[in-house]
Amino acid sequence: MSLPDLSRFYIDGAWVAPVSPARFPLIDPATEEEFGTLALGGAEDVERAVQAAHAALPAFSETTPEERIALLRRILALYEERREEFAEAMRQEMGAPIGFSRKAQAARGALHLNALIEVMERFSFEENGRSGTTRLRHEPVGVCGLITPWNWPINQVVVKVAPAIAAGCTMVLKPSEFSAVSAILFAQVLHEAGVPPGVFNLVNGDGPNVGSVISSHPLVDMVSFTGSTGAGIEVAKSAAPTVKRVAQELGGKSANILLDDVDFTEAVQKGVAACFTNSGQSCSIPTRMIVPRAKMPEVVELAVAAAAKFRLGDTKDLQTDLGPLVNRAQFERVRKLIQRGIDEGATLQVGGLERPEGLEKGYYVRPTIFTEVTPEMTIAREEIFGPVLSILAYDSEEEAIEIANSSNYGLAAYVQSGSLDRARQVARKLRGGQVHINYPSADFHAPFGGFRQSGNGREWGEAGLREYLETKAIVGYHPELSY
Missing domain, CATH: 3.40.605.10 (Aldehyde Dehydrogenase; Chain A, domain 1)
Known part of the structure; x- marks a missing residue:
């Protein structure tokens, strides 16, 4: 062109x-x-x-x-x-x-x-x-x-x-x-x-x-x-x-609540993909995955496997899933926030600071997933704007909603459940301009804002x-x- x-x-x-x-x-x-x-x-x-x-x-x-x-x-x-x-x-x-x-x-x-x-x-x-x-x-x-x-x-x-x-x-x-x-x-x-x-x-x-x-x-x-x-x-x-x-x-720091009755294989895979949309450079994507504490080992395994499927590379290649971040300043900012997550005690499951293999040039960041994240950590509070997912644990549905609503932001929220009625009840309690139930298709008539x-x-x-x-x-x- x-x-x-x-x-x-x-x-x-x-x-x-x-x-x-x-x-x-x-x-x-x-x-x-x-x-x-x-x-x-x-x-x-x-x-x-x-x-x-x-x-x-x-x-x-x-x-x-x-x-x-x-x-x-x-x-x-x-x-x-x-x-x-x-x-x-x-x-x-x-x-x-x-x-x-x-x-x-x-x-x-x-x-x-x-x-x-x-x-x-x-x-x-x-x-x-x-x-x-x-x-x-x-x-x-x-x-x-x-x-x-x-x-x-x-x-x-x-x-x-x-x-x-x-x-x-x-x-x-x-x-x-x-x-x-x-x-x-x-x-x-x-x-x-x-x-x-x-x-x-x-x-x-x-x-x-x-x-x-x-x-x-x-x-x-x-x-x-x-x-x-x-x-x-x-x-x-x-x-x-x-x-x-x-x-x-x-900005946004959207929560994605996975209720205990959901199909975790599907919900985690779609949640990781949604978080990595546009290389994580989207304000409304679900960057905080909130899951039942008892399901955490299964969720970690599924999330790491999902992240491994994303291909980084030449933006002209139709096989490339994730491109670079927009500029050097954003690249450095995301890397600093990944380091902050490590320094504050979150567990790095995949990704991190190293450049992706074979990509010595370009502002590429590895798909990154943290667990053992608590609501007060920087990576759970600040908008990162890169392919970085924080996974938090909850012990009750009420606690999950409380964690989701604890953010200063309120652009979007997500809830996944095997019961549509249950998902609807949770959706009503979430503080966000758009609440997405079970990963729906985009509605271009729906009001968008926070x-x-x-x-x-x-x-x-x-x-x-x-x-x-x-x-x-x-x-x-x-x-x-x-x-």
């Missing part, structure tokens, strides 16, 4: 040069080799983009839902035509093995667009209030600042950009500088689909020089951020003086659309029923 032009931003319907660009080397995490140089912007570029979005808002906010549905369908069709380009871009920029990049990373863009189109086809932007004299209007919130991460690049761009367009908002997108190639490709799709000038704007940059400027800008009505909890706190602080809406999808330090607001489906809408009540709308 030939790279798109990395030296320009997309502002007001055109590809423009940054005012005073900085240069950022793009490194393939599988080879540690530079494959491109990205231009990073600053406050002046953000100002141009915000002004363009502000100027485009009056006209775009008055488009009909039918017009916006047609626009989304054109975006979907063009995205599908170029899906392989997106898969290759994400393979190179953030290290997703090509098979996973095709089946999961690139596929999710289309899945979310399809789900949103279904929502739009039945959503009412106007409706009567209960009194009969009041009309309720769901109107676009305005200019939106969208800040997305590197771990699911297109997934996170689409779940912000698409509902913003569907709602009639205009926007400025700042993708992660580590995954900007796929974002630039998506900007090309939007341009070709006929998104009006100024509705969508793309400015590449880092958090301090672009992200904070977007989140603090007085003409930005809403900022939607996905990333670490620490960065989310800074976004909220920047946004506070202008009292704009802030939606955040932050409790506590995992953020606020929801994405995906109708809930994601509503994040970009304000509700206006027009009281006395029906003159014949007025006082």
Whole structure:
């Protein structure tokens, strides 16, 4: 795949040069080799983009839902035509093995667009209030600042950009500088689909020089951020003086309770696979497996055997299961947390600090499993964002729920049981924005977001659309029923 032009931003319907660009080397995490140089912007570029979005808002906010549905369908069709380009871009920029990049990373863009189109086809932007004299209007919130991460690049761009367009908002997108190639490709799709000038704007940059400027800008009505909890706190602080809406999808440390009546062979194998999804670089994956103490020897044997099946290697190879971590900083951070687990007394069953055999280059981390983990240990509390599973023991169902809910996070939770009724009862007690029973398929209409330090607001489906809408009540709308 030939790279798109990395030296320009997309502002007001055109590809423009940054005012005073900085240069950022793009490194393939599988080879540690530079494959491109990205231009990073600053406050002046953000100002141009915000002004363009502000100027485009009056006209775009008055488009009909039918017009916006047609626009989304054109975006979907063009995205599908170029899906392989997106898969290759994400393979190179953030290290997703090509098979996973095709089946999961690139596929999710289309899945979310399809789900949103279904929502739009039945959503009412106007409706009567209960009194009969009041009309309720769901109107676009305005200019939106969208800040997305590197771990699911297109997934996170689409779940912000698409509902913003569907709602009639205009926007400025700042993708992660580590995954900007796929974002630039998506900007090309939007341009070709006929998104009006100024509705969508793309400015590449880092958090301090672009992200904070977007989140603090007085003409930005809403900022939607996905990333670490620490960065989310800074976004909220920047946004506070202008009292704009802030939606955040932050970190996670999701628990996976295996009840004593489950098929442990299947439950452990699927739990290990879920934890290692995207090389462990997913905020909602089950990184804490909570199992009956009496079953611990069996669970350890099953988990170690499951981990041994994962193949690390060339991201171009369809046989590769796990790719590298996204960059050197993340590689070093995960290794430090593995060392912390060892130092604090957890038992390392498999994996660890050594590089995988035959992979002297690339930010690869061995699939790692710890047992004898207690809830107060660092590896049980902090989001690691690597292929590291902590297995904790419980003596009663109540204790399992208590351990699961002891985290400061609350993005997702998982429960496995041979009894659906029992699993449902436990699910109701778990503090998480999404609770998964017996490893279900993904539901792209289900609201996605967290409790506590995992953020606020929801994405995906109708809930994601509503994040970009304000509700206006027009009281006395029906003159014949007025006082």
